[in-house]
Amino acid sequence: MNALQIVVIHPELLGTYGDIGNARVLAHRARVRGIPAEIIFTPHNQPLPTTGDIYLLGGGEDRAQIASVEALRSSLVVLGSVLDRGAQLFAVCAGLQILGESFPGVSGEIIAGLGMVPIVSLPGSDRIVGEVLVHSDLFPEPLTGFENHRGRTDLGGLSPLGRVLVGGGNGGEAIAINERVDGLVAGNILATYLHGPALARNPVLADHLLSRVVGALPKVPEGEEIAELLALERRRALGAANFGK
Amino acid sequence: MARAISLLSRILRQGEGATLSGKVLLALRPRAISELTRGRRIVLVSGTNGKTSTSSMLAAMLGEKFLVGGNRTGANLDTGIAASLVSAKKCTLLIFEVDELYLPSMMEETAPELILLLNLSRDQLHRTQEVRIVARKWHEALARFPDTPVVIDASDPFLASVGRDHRPMTRMSFGKRSHLDAASCPTCGAMLDWSGAQFACQKCGLGDIPADVELGEMSAVERNHALAGYVAQYFGVQDLTKYSPRDRISTLLLGGIEIALRLVKNPSSWQEGLSSLTDEPVILVVNARGVDGLDTSWLWDVDFTPLKRRYVVITGDRKLDAAYRVHVDGIGYSLVESLSSAAMQIHRDGFTRAQALTSYTAFIDATTRVKGKR
Numbered sequence: 001m002n003a004l005q006i007v008v009i010h011p012e013l014l015g016t017y018g019d020i021g022n023a024r025v026l027a028h029r030a031r032v033r034g035i036p037a038e039i040i041f042t043p044h045n046q047p048l049p050t051t052g053d054i055y056l057l058g059g060g061e062d063r064a065q066i067a068s069v070e071a072l073r074s075s076l077v078v079l080g081s082v083l084d085r086g087a088q089l090f091a092v093c094a095g096l097q098i099l100g101e102s103f104p105g106v107s108g109e110i111i112a113g114l115g116m117v118p119i120v121s122l123p124g125s126d127r128i129v130g131e132v133l134v135h136s137d138l139f140p141e142p143l144t145g146f147e148n149h150r151g152r153t154d155l156g157g158l159s160p161l162g163r164v165l166v167g168g169g170n171g172g173e174a175i176a177i178n179e180r181v182d183g184l185v186a187g188n189i190l191a192t193y194l195h196g197p198a199l200a201r202n203p204v205l206a207d208h209l210l211s212r213v214v215g216a217l218p219k220v221p222e223g224e225e226i227a228e229l230l231a232l233e234r235r236r237a238l239g240a241a242n243f244g245k
Numbered sequence: 246m247a248r249a250i251s252l253l254s255r256i257l258r259q260g261e262g263a264t265l266s267g268k269v270l271l272a273l274r275p276r277a278i279s280e281l282t283r284g285r286r287i288v289l290v291s292g293t294n295g296k297t298s299t300s301s302m303l304a305a306m307l308g309e310k311f312l313v314g315g316n317r318t319g320a321n322l323d324t325g326i327a328a329s330l331v332s333a334k335k336c337t338l339l340i341f342e343v344d345e346l347y348l349p350s351m352m353e354e355t356a357p358e359l360i361l362l363l364n365l366s367r368d369q370l371h372r373t374q375e376v377r378i379v380a381r382k383w384h385e386a387l388a389r390f391p392d393t394p395v396v397i398d399a400s401d402p403f404l405a406s407v408g409r410d411h412r413p414m415t416r417m418s419f420g421k422r423s424h425l426d427a428a429s430c431p432t433c434g435a436m437l438d439w440s441g442a443q444f445a446c447q448k449c450g451l452g453d454i455p456a457d458v459e460l461g462e463m464s465a466v467e468r469n470h471a472l473a474g475y476v477a478q479y480f481g482v483q484d485l486t487k488y489s490p491r492d493r494i495s496t497l498l499l500g501g502i503e504i505a506l507r508l509v510k511n512p513s514s515w516q517e518g519l520s521s522l523t524d525e526p527v528i529l530v531v532n533a534r535g536v537d538g539l540d541t542s543w544l545w546d547v548d549f550t551p552l553k554r555r556y557v558v559i560t561g562d563r564k565l566d567a568a569y570r571v572h573v574d575g576i577g578y579s580l581v582e583s584l585s586s587a588a589m590q591i592h593r594d595g596f597t598r599a600q601a602l603t604s605y606t607a608f609i610d611a612t613t614r615v616k617g618k619r
Contacts, residue, residue: 012428013428013429015546016367016375016426017540017542017543018542018543018544018545018546019542019545020545020546021542021544021545021570021573024545024573025573028573044436045436061375061376061377061426062375062377063377063429063434064428064429066434067429067434067436106434129539130539131539146539146540146541146542148540195540195542196540196541196542197542197545200545200566200569200570200573201566226565226568226569226572227569227572229565230565230566230568230569233565
């Protein structure tokens with residue numbers, strides 16, 4: 001079996017918040033099920049591999065985000081064609097913003113994004129920082145994470161990843177809590193503001209991405225319970241039980 | 246008044262009383278730090294890691310020549326600094342360690358004679374946000390003190406950037422050292438070139454200024470010792486041979502074993518802690534309360550493989566985050582409810598000593614226990 005290829009895009013630029021953990025968790029959860037997996041780190045000065053199965057874009061500081069988007073412009077065709085053949089793209093925070101039409105730069109100026117999805121990110125009045133609880137229809141239990149961003153993202157009609165139960169998500173406090181959403185789902189692109197890293201705190205989300213590439217997954221073997229224990233503990237810490245399903 | 250506050254603080258039995266008297270003082274006299282430091286010799290020490298241990302190494306060295314005062318317990322916000330001034334009337338030199346975000350305001354308040362900057366890297370991302378913002382604020386602050394001598398570790402690209410156009414500047418260098426946050430230039434944002442003997446920015450020239458003192462690669466505590474030694478010499482203490490590098494390690498007797506506690510609080514200090522482990526069992530205590538940083542994502546920026554084939558026990562508020570992290574690195578561990586239960590388990594298994602890497606709040610809890618109960 002060919003190894004599952006997990007491509008970390010620009011880890012030296014978009015890795016401020018332990019984003020590398022998302023790649024490690026994907027590889028780990030594949031391997032424990034007997035699926036060989038490799039992690040490929042692609043710095044900004046190297047071409048994007050065309051053979052990847054899951055591509056990851058992480059979070060980063062303003063300037064790093066701009067350097068990353070500049071480097072990615074020339075890889076836009078590659079990125080488009082790998083998604084067309086079924087590869088998955090998982091983007092977090094700065095990575096989410098990069099995919100859209102535009103996002104705010106260092107002093108609020110408008111930077112052109114990759115335009116892969118019709119979303120627009122604008123600077124908010126303050127940073128949204130803290131734990132997040134998100135209900136997504138994709139999963140029975142809510143997702144948790146930690147957000148830390150100034151940008152506010154308008155989805156332009158795209159579907160969000162889920163509804164925000166605690167925290168700011170795409171829109172922050174300017175939007176009523178019952179209308180607040182996080183992230184986006186568009187074809188083979190899944191994006192969120194959740195750090196944590198999100199896939200470490202939400203094994204269901206990691207498995208969701210894996211299954212979109214390799215099909216139905218067997219259960220993880222014994223010895224992996226710690227992932228679920230962590231997810232459960234975080235949900236409880238955020239009072240997930242109070243929100244029902 | 247200062248004495249009255251000190252007395253009040255003691256009456257209220259605030260344990261270490263590290264900040265309460267400072268809070269009271271600043272509430273009554275908002276300019277107290279400025280008033281109580283006017284005309285005195287002041288050294289400020291700041292940086293992401295090593296502030297407390299470096300300030301105490303420096304205090305020991307300078308203690309030969311001066312009656313040294315300052316905040317020696319890690320309380321490094323304005324309140325901790327104010328509190329230390331309450332009882333520092335007779336001191337002839339004051340060394341303050343200062344939180345990174347408080348450095349600019351403490352410079353204004355104390356008009357220091359010298360500033361020592363140790364390093365700058367990601368830390369408590371929920372609070373300090375981006376390390377580049379801190380660097381920019383420091384750079385702006387130095388511009389307001391163009392004649393104040395500053396000593397930096399110039400192998401840290403962020404400090405090289407902070408001090409790039411400051412004149413009375415001593416640059417010490419310790420070989421090439423990779424930096425998690427410095428893929429791109431802290432000054433201009435261009436990609437840094439790390440292929441040479443030292444980092445270099447082809448666009449703005451960061452890294453081009455030669456170091457004043459060139460030393461080889463060494464551990465963080467040795468670097469800080471060398472930086473402190475330079476400052477001590479600046480103040481006229483020449484013979485430093487009897488002072489050796491000292492880390493912020495406290496020893497605790499608990500559950501029948503002796504635990505060497507080491508404070509670790511961000512990726513670079515965790516990595517440093519993991520690289521200096523002895524053969525004894527290892528306890529990880531991971532909290533995420535306020536000063537620890539609320540976001541535990543950084544666990545994934547640390548390479549935990551030095552824990553392989555060791556006896557590892559994990560505790561703390563966020564033990565599950567840490568446990569899953571090390572699990573993915575293929576490391577076996579056991580989970581326990583508290584530092585005491587960790588000690589008891591290790592004792593039961595026949596060991597007499599252990600080493601603990603602890604988050605800030607856990608370190609304070611444990612070391613306060615040492616002082617309070619023994």
